[in-house]
Amino acid sequence: MATPANLPHPTRADLDLPSVLFALSDPERLDIVRQLRSGPLDMADCSLRVPDMPKSTKSHLMKVLREAGVIRNEANGRGRRLTLRSEDLEARFPGLLPAILDAPVQ
Template identity: 70%
Template sequence: MSNPSDLAHPDRAQIALPEVLFALSDPDRLAIARQLADGPLDMASCHATDPNLPKSTKSHLMKVLREAGVIRNEPNGRRRRLTLRREDLDARFPGLLDAVLRDPEQG
């Protein structure tokens, strides 16, 4: 029986390239993925490029990333823990994350 606080995440085999590329095509979602590349964060600590984004917008950004298989959003006590699904994405699409998450300012 699943916990009501558990959100659906696609299995590795279900992660599809068009959905991943769509999820990472938005600058705010890409910024979130870049933050998570350094390691897991509590959802409250993770912020998009605009700190004034409404909570509903931030939730939608997370939902698109989660449903595409880019991140995991799991309960962590009374908070939610976000992690980048690097292992799954690297297995499905080798080199994609490194190419997409690279900071263009860094070259």
């Protein structure tokens, strides 16, 4: 059972292409993934395009990414540590993540 400190994440085998594409279709979520490409970040350190976005909206963005299997969201002290699941995504959908992340930002 998942607790606030131990959120559920899909296994590599359970990653679903429509869910991953949906998660990456939102500009805010895509921007978060681009930030995580450089390495793990504390959730508090992820910057958003809309800086005064409600905390609940930011949490929802992270939830969509986590449930699709794009990121890992794990307890880190009193905060949360976000990690891009690039190896899992590459194994399941070769070339997808670089193709999306390297596309020009509009």
